[in-house]
Every structure is written in structure tokens, then in C-alpha cells.
Amino acid sequence: MPQYYILFLFFLIFFSSSSHASVQDFCVADLKGPDGPAGYPCKSPANVTVSDFVFSGLAKGGNTTNIIQAAVTPAFVAQFPGVNGLGLSMARLDLAPGGVIPFHTHPGASEILVVTRGHITAGFVSSASTVYLETLKKGDVMVFPQGLLHFQVNAAKIHSSAFVSFSSASPGLQILDFALFANNLPSALVGQTTFLDLAQIKKLKGVLGGTG
Amino acid sequence: MPQYYILFLFFLIFFSSSSHASVQDFCVADLKGPDGPAGYPCKSPANVTVSDFVFSGLAKGGNTTNIIQAAVTPAFVAQFPGVNGLGLSMARLDLAPGGVIPFHTHPGASEILVVTRGHITAGFVSSASTVYLETLKKGDVMVFPQGLLHFQVNAAKIHSSAFVSFSSASPGLQILDFALFANNLPSALVGQTTFLDLAQIKKLKGVLGGTG
């Protein structure tokens, strides 16, 4: 038994001397720090608690009383600092009847989706312009390779939901319509680079708050 | 209009000359090929269809009529070849009342979990031996940093479920009890390297089919 006490002491000593090294088990984001190419600086491990690793913001769906009748609720590093440096993150999709998550990309991550309610028609398009399109039932899983244009549409008459996960703590989200129409990119330039008609461009710029 | 026809031809020519390059949009696993450090060889893109990117095996929970009253259903690259090379995968956890996913690690990935039914008590232990323990409600998300020991226990009187995602297409799964007791590692050596009593070791070896 006295021997055991020594064991106890030994380990205490060992751990105290190597305590710095164990920091890199995880790196909860200090969102006040400047981020870098690999993510945010780490919160001091002494201040980390289990609440840093738990996120309750996906328990409820976002508000779908908008024109797309849909909502995306992110749990990226900016909302959920515990994923910093771990190479993954999540989001929740909610689609009211008729709801649509319009064409978008995640510049820095692949995505995997699992339907938790209703039916969702999802699709992505490859560099070769091939369409991969499927209507998913509850429990079905679909994967969207990194950086490719994709969308999700409610295929049920009821509210549909899904959880999506990403291969990055900060996958990014570029919604096509906003990239094209919700800024000051001159309409003529949009026309030149998309072959869309000017009237179409101006109409959507009007809707999405773009100028030019 | 004839101009448009030229545009059409131009793009066709462009795409045929660069068709090889577009392969790396994705790399659906050819599971018959020998795998390598980065995953399996790619199935020929000509044979890839949307079904390669869709997996229905998580729609139903696994059979929980076993002693742990729980089941893990994986959608790793071996079950879902579409995730090959994309740096993510999924699994489904089902826990009957009293069910337990015992202590385990994923040697090659971090994990993010979202509860879809019931309540789950989950925890992980850091290198500094600190315990991060929480009882999660439906919709709660928890993250488990790479390689650390963790577990999940049903905290509800009903069946509980969760989806988990990983930061690798092949996260691995090392269940502690199986690593220690379900093989031919000599009992004396298990004792020396775990400080467990020999009787305890032999009892669990008996249960789990280990020898020696």
C-alpha cells in the first residue's frame, strides 16, 4: 500500500512536468484572439469546461417564415468554439413545406447530411457538369464532395429537417444568389460573366439588395 | 444563335480535354483495390452514380438485444464508399434503456455527436485525466477530440439515439474491453500493464472470448 502511494506521487510528478504537452488534446477557440490559417488560438486549458464541448443551438430549428421557407443553423467554430482545430463542425437544416436551401458551396469542406424528418431532394453537380440527384427519406445519408455546387429542397408536405456535418471547423458558405446579386458587382459585369439577361440580373439584385 | 452553337462546341472541347482533371472532385472507393495511406483507389468516374453518394444503412438502428443493450452502425468508407478521400464519415448509435457504448477511442478522428432521441450521458477524458461529462438532451451536440477515451450511456428510460460524424473516412474504433480482454494477450501481462487483479482479468477474458 505505501508503494501505491509512491505510484500516486510518481504520476503526479510526471503529469505536472508534462502538463503543457497535454494542451494539444484540444484547442477550444479563444474567439477574441486573432485567428490564423489553422484556426483560433486556444483558450487556456485551465478555463476549459465541459460546456466548451457542448452546443445546444441546434436543438431547435431556425425560423422558416421567410421566402425560402427554410433555415440553416450553423455550429461552426464561430458559434461552437470547441470544434476549433478538430477538423469538423455541424449545422441543422429546416425546410418548411416548399422550403429550399438554394444552390451554394462550402469552399473549404465536404459535407455529409442525414435526414431526421420528412423527405429532402438533394443534389450536387460535378466539375464535369454531371448531376447527382436523389430524394432522401428519413435516416438516409448523402455526401457532398468539397467545393461543389449543391442544394436541398423539401420533398415532403410536412416540415423536413436534417443534420449536416463538415470536414472543417470553418467550412464557409457561399450562396450562389448572394454571390451574384447581393453586392455591388456591376450588372453588366454579372451579365458578361454569367450570360444571364440584364433584366434578370436587375430583378434579382433588386430582391437581394444588390446595387450597380 | 450560331454563335451560341460555337459556345456549346467550345465547352465540349474544353471539357473533353480536361476530363481527367475533374476526376478528383471525388474518389468513390473501389473496395476491391488495395487501399493505401490516403484511402482506397477511385472507382472509374464513368461508373459512378448518385447511389455511390447515398447510404441508407443508418435509417434503422442496430439490434440492441445484447448485453450492452446498444448498437453502433457505421457508415465508414468500408460501408459507404462515397466518403473515400473526403475526410468525413458517420455512424448511428442506438441505446435501449440501460444501454451503454463502453469506453473506446477512434485512433484517427475527432467525433461530433447529436442526440436525436432520448437523453445520453456522454464523457471523455483528457491526457491530463480531467473528465468532461454531460447529459445531453435531444438536439444537443457534443464533440470528442481525436484519440481520447470516451463513452455514451443512455440516460433516459426510453430508447435513445444519436448520429455521430467523424473527421476521417476511416476513423477506426478501439473498444477498451476488447483491446484488453478479447484476445490472447497473457493475463499476467494484462495485469502488469493495467494494475487490474488477475481474477478480474480472467473473468472478463472469459466473457469476451479472450485466452491466456
Add this chain to the structure above:
Amino acid sequence: MPQYYILFLFFLIFFSSSSHASVQDFCVADLKGPDGPAGYPCKSPANVTVSDFVFSGLAKGGNTTNIIQAAVTPAFVAQFPGVNGLGLSMARLDLAPGGVIPFHTHPGASEILVVTRGHITAGFVSSASTVYLETLKKGDVMVFPQGLLHFQVNAAKIHSSAFVSFSSASPGLQILDFALFANNLPSALVGQTTFLDLAQIKKLKGVLGGTG
């Protein structure tokens, strides 16, 4: 001097015993082999010559007598096997007067461009929908972060050219118009997921050879 002879022998012996290890200096693609998540299998080093590391296909610009009055000539791994595994590749842009490289993304790479003739107006849009737009002169360099929508337009009255480099041997290329209009994605679904008018969609599907 006899000593030197021994040195000579020593190194020969040393190198023959370690000849396998030196393979990974480079990994020229064997394009006949199945590719994998990290690229193509390596051509046998014994068969590699300097011509595997040299590519002459960018010396001339592509044919710009098409409706976009522009051409992209790639030197990706499919055209230039020497870049396999090295994390970079190139392409050449040629824009006749009025020429346009329409909105596109590279799902797997950042891009850096240098103007070699004329003037080019280039822009990209961030996830926050901010436009970064500049007219570049000969010798100017611009960088386009990974996966973001961008375009290039000739801003000169003469033929303009540029070399672009990528942070991947296989950056991919997704041209927005082709993703939306050059395949069998049903027009109604395109409308739902882009907010474009059906007439606009059908017009561009007609031009680009899309159906549905």
C-alpha cells in the same frame, strides 16, 4: 587516391541499398493506374526522364474563336503527369478582345494569376458576398482563395493573356453556367434553387445543350 576509390564504392553501396527510399523525391503520375485520394500511382523511377517534368502545351494560347472569345489551357496532372503529388499545377488564360472566363470555382485549390499581356479585370466574391475586383496590368499578380466564385474579363482592346497556378495538382474547374444549364437538372428545380426565371433557364439550357 585509393581512398577516394573507396569513397566511391561506399556511396554506390549506400545508394543501392536505399534506392527505394529515394523514389518519393517525386511521383510522376502513371495515368493508366487507378488514381486515389492523394493522386495517381507513381511511374517507375527507372522510366522517368526530364520530359516528364517539362510541359510545352502552354506555349501557345488556346483557340479563342468561340462565343466567350477566350480559352483556358490546363496543365493539371491529367495533362502534365510530373506535377502528381507535388501540390501545384498551372494553366494559361487567353482572352481575345471582349473575351470572358465566366464565373467558376476550383473546388480543391487556391489560384494565383499573373498577367502576361494586355489588361484583365478579375474578381472574386467571398462567403460574406463582398466583391474583390481589380483591373490588372501586365505583370500584376492576383490571388483567388480556395473554392470561391471568380471570373476574368479582358479589359484591353488587344488579346490579353495570363498564367495561373494552383495549390493542387488537380484543382478541378466548375463553370457556373455549365453546372446550372449544361445537364439534365430539371428546369423547375434550377428555378427553385437559383430564383432565376424559367424563361431565362430554358434559354441558357438551349444554348449550352442542357435538357429538362
Add this chain to the structure above:
Amino acid sequence: MPQYYILFLFFLIFFSSSSHASVQDFCVADLKGPDGPAGYPCKSPANVTVSDFVFSGLAKGGNTTNIIQAAVTPAFVAQFPGVNGLGLSMARLDLAPGGVIPFHTHPGASEILVVTRGHITAGFVSSASTVYLETLKKGDVMVFPQGLLHFQVNAAKIHSSAFVSFSSASPGLQILDFALFANNLPSALVGQTTFLDLAQIKKLKGVLGGTG
């Protein structure tokens, strides 16, 4: 000869203009800075000396007069800032007769071991629960894949030693017994998640300073 002087000037000019770029040859850790997912911020290169790249702390073995009769002396980034960002680190193992490095994992690194004195029985267990076990002689090398449970036991009647290297500057170290028994994880929960008997758990919690 005056020409040479110009060469000299040329290079001086060249180097001063690119001096910042050369920083990333190495990134000696500034341990006072907040670390991030990729490691610590870099010490100013102007203050870096050769002593930052040299570590003498492994010259002597750790104290083995403890119950495991063994010691692990780390040269991780926390002890040896010069390895920051270089993707490797070292440690020294010392095992008195009867000494044991108990079951543990390195969550973020593979390990390679070379015996420098005595004999060491080492083993690791795969996800498939297969045991890979060998008694190593002086000069023998063994590799332990990332994240898997492994151990080392003195197999000689004399003091045995080894050097181990890791594929990370911060490999982490999770000792199984400490993860299970040296914290406040409730005994009942340990029992549920390990199938160990409560008496066994309480005994080891007593020894290792755990509570609950």
C-alpha cells in the same frame, strides 16, 4: 575581383528584402504565447540560437524508484520548443528491473522506439483487437501506429532503456489507468462503461487518487 564585391552586395540586398520569408525555415515555440491548432507562435528569429534546437534533458533517465519502476522523460514541444511545427518529438523510457510503462495511447501521433539497453517486451492492440507483441533486444526498432493502446515492460534483469520518437511535436499521452481511476468519474459510471467490478474500481481509485 570588383565583380565579386558586387556579387556580395547583390546577395546582401536580396536577403534583406526576403528576410521575412525565411522565418518559416523553423518556428521555435514562444511558450508564453497562446498556442493554436498548429502549435505555438514563433519566437523572433533574431533571438533564436542553436540552444533552441538542442535538448539535454534526455541524457539521464528519469527516477524509477516508484511503483511502476519506470520513467518517461518527454522532449515534447513544452519541454523542447525547437520542435514546434516540425512534426516530430522524442522521449526517453527507463525501466528498472520489473519496470512497466502501463497501457497508454498517444492521441495525436505514431511512435517509433529503439532499445538502447536491456530487453523490452512491447505490444500494441489494433482496432480488430489483434495483439502485436514482441520482446526487443538492444538496437531493435518497433513502431506503434497512431492512437492505438500499447505498453512496454522490462524483459531484462537489468535496467532497460529506449528512445522513442513521435510524428508530432505534441503527441499527447493518455495513460489508461489514470483516465479511468485518477479523477472524479463516478465509480458506477466507470463500471458501466468498462464492465469492471466495483471493488476493483474503488481499489484502483484509492491507489491513484481518484474520487467518486
Add this chain to the structure above:
Amino acid sequence: MPQYYILFLFFLIFFSSSSHASVQDFCVADLKGPDGPAGYPCKSPANVTVSDFVFSGLAKGGNTTNIIQAAVTPAFVAQFPGVNGLGLSMARLDLAPGGVIPFHTHPGASEILVVTRGHITAGFVSSASTVYLETLKKGDVMVFPQGLLHFQVNAAKIHSSAFVSFSSASPGLQILDFALFANNLPSALVGQTTFLDLAQIKKLKGVLGGTG
């Protein structure tokens, strides 16, 4: 139309809540911050403008009136903060008639070169000491695998130029002659470790400002 207004509002809300997450589209270097293993901290996105992504320093060649009759003008992260974290950078080579970029390595990057004027003889040597040597014409591309010794020599009677790109924002540059002769490494040690004659060493040390 009121519906559209709601759409507008929806997106505004969505984007403001996820604004942090979009930071990682890019990470323009704040060169005042301490760099880390993955690069510099990010400039606040609010202060980023298109000028951070544009670099005009390569429009003119460097001064070649020096003994090597050549100049290297870098656009690495230290000169061009916009490439921080994007895994690429550029430089411009200028070689007057007779100009030479002497043997050098980039410790952290592969390189791809395109000739824009004149003719350049370029070569690299593999670990197996095989030479890969070619005289490149305008428009020819050559790739130099990471870390290998290589050089470029003007093969034309006119000024020759090239653009080179790297697979890192901070590729490093180690010029062989400077590593050996432009510092205080004792001449005897240089002789021992290069087999060069002492007179040769002292001569070049004299030229390049080395001591010892």
C-alpha cells in the same frame, strides 16, 4: 414583392449570425503579429480590401547588374500578405545575358516555372543523383520537386525571364553558396563536410563575406 423583402431580411439575419465563420475564406497576413507553424495571424476581415489580394511588385524585373547578372523578386507571404494560408506564392526570375540563378533549394515547397522571355536552361538533381536538365523556350513549363537542388541559367543572348510558383506561401530559399561560404562556419569544417579544397573554400568565403 413583400415576400422578396422578407427574403432579403432572412439572408441578412443569416449572414450576420454566421459572419465569423466566413472569415476563413481567406486569412490575409497581419505581418505585425507573431507568425506560427501555419502562417501569420489574419488581418481583421473588416479591413481587408482588394489591394490585399493584388501585388504589383513582379511587374518589373529586379536589377541584374551584379555578378550573377540575375535577380529573383519574391512574392512570398512577407511581400504579399494575401497568400497567407493559401498554400501558394510566386516569384519572378530575370536573367541578363550570361545570368545564372545558382544552385539552391526551397526547403518547404515544390516549384513550377514558366518561361516568359528568352531561353532558360534549368535542372534539378534527385536523391539518386540523377540530373534532370532541359533548355526551355518561351512558354515552356518545368516543375522542380520539393527540397531538391536546382538552378536556372540564361540560355539566350537576350534577357530571359520566368515566373515561378510555389506550393507554399513561404517556400524558403537556401542558396548553396551562401549556406556554405557566407557565414562563420569554420573553413576546416566546410572542407570536412564538402570535400572541397581549403583554398577553394577560403576564396569563396572571401567573395561572399564569410569568415572563419
Add this chain to the structure above:
Amino acid sequence: MPQYYILFLFFLIFFSSSSHASVQDFCVADLKGPDGPAGYPCKSPANVTVSDFVFSGLAKGGNTTNIIQAAVTPAFVAQFPGVNGLGLSMARLDLAPGGVIPFHTHPGASEILVVTRGHITAGFVSSASTVYLETLKKGDVMVFPQGLLHFQVNAAKIHSSAFVSFSSASPGLQILDFALFANNLPSALVGQTTFLDLAQIKKLKGVLGGTG
């Protein structure tokens, strides 16, 4: 007890269904297969035994009866297939009195060295041409950042030895003298690109078997 039997069955079923996924615990090289950018294809796990993870080739030093009076014995992936894909490897250095490991680089890895006998003077040179030089005693550790020129010299009157580890399974090895003098690179070109005198070049080409 019958319950335990069910547990046993459960785990067997679970593991057989996920057996493919566990392959990626490790990827022992099948050296007959074509290698790729990430390493060699994996040997079938069914044929893997502990001997794949153990290497005895470093137990004895290499033959130092040669002009450099030194030997490098590698345990890279080509000699030790078990390290494939694990991001590390080893080698052994032996230096007889007067022995020298001449200037060299590892294009793809950082190196960490520990002296096991005698004294070794080791040094590396940074991109800024600064020399980091130290005479190491038994047990001292030194790290050499990726891709930089470095050397080791016996500083004792007795045989000295060291173990070195690398941050890659295939670090490569480019010995400066061999790159310059042991091939058919024309002497005039060597002179142009190194500033060495022709007589010096021809002398070393003669010694090392170079031509031209």
C-alpha cells in the same frame, strides 16, 4: 452468464461488419505495389504480423571502413514497410574516429537526432545563412528543420553513434557532393551554378565517378 454470451456474439458481429474500416489503423507497405504520393499500397491485414512492425537492421552499425569513416543505415519505408503512412522513420549513424556525414538534406522531412555513443558535432544552415552548430554529448538531442543543409562530424576519439528519426516514412536523402559531382552534369554548368573552380569540380567528379 448467458447474457455474457450474447455480448460476445454482439461484438463479433459488430467487428466482422466493420472489419474493413479497421484496416486503416495501419498500412504496412506492400513494396511490390506501385507507390503513390502518400506511400505504398497496404499489405492485406490478414497477412500482417508483429514482424512487420519490428526492424532489427539498426542493431549493428554500418561499415565505416571507407573514406568518410562513417555509415548511415536507414529504416525508411523501403527497408521497414511497417512505417508506411505513419509519418515517421529512423536511421542509425555510425562515425569512426574522424568520421563525417557530409552536408546533405532530407527534401521531405525534419530530423531529430540523439547521440548514443561518443561526441558528435552537428550543424545546419538556415535560409538566412545562419549556422546553428553544436557539439553534442551522449544523450543530447538536436533537431534539424525540414529541407535545410546539415552535417554530422565525429567529435570524439572513439567511435560515435546516433539514432535519428524523421517526420516522414520516406524522408529522402540528397548528399551535396553526390548531387554536384557524381553524375553527368557538365563541369562548366556546375561551375556556373556553384562558382567553384573547374579544377576543383573535375577533381571531385573524378573521385565520385561523375562525368562531363
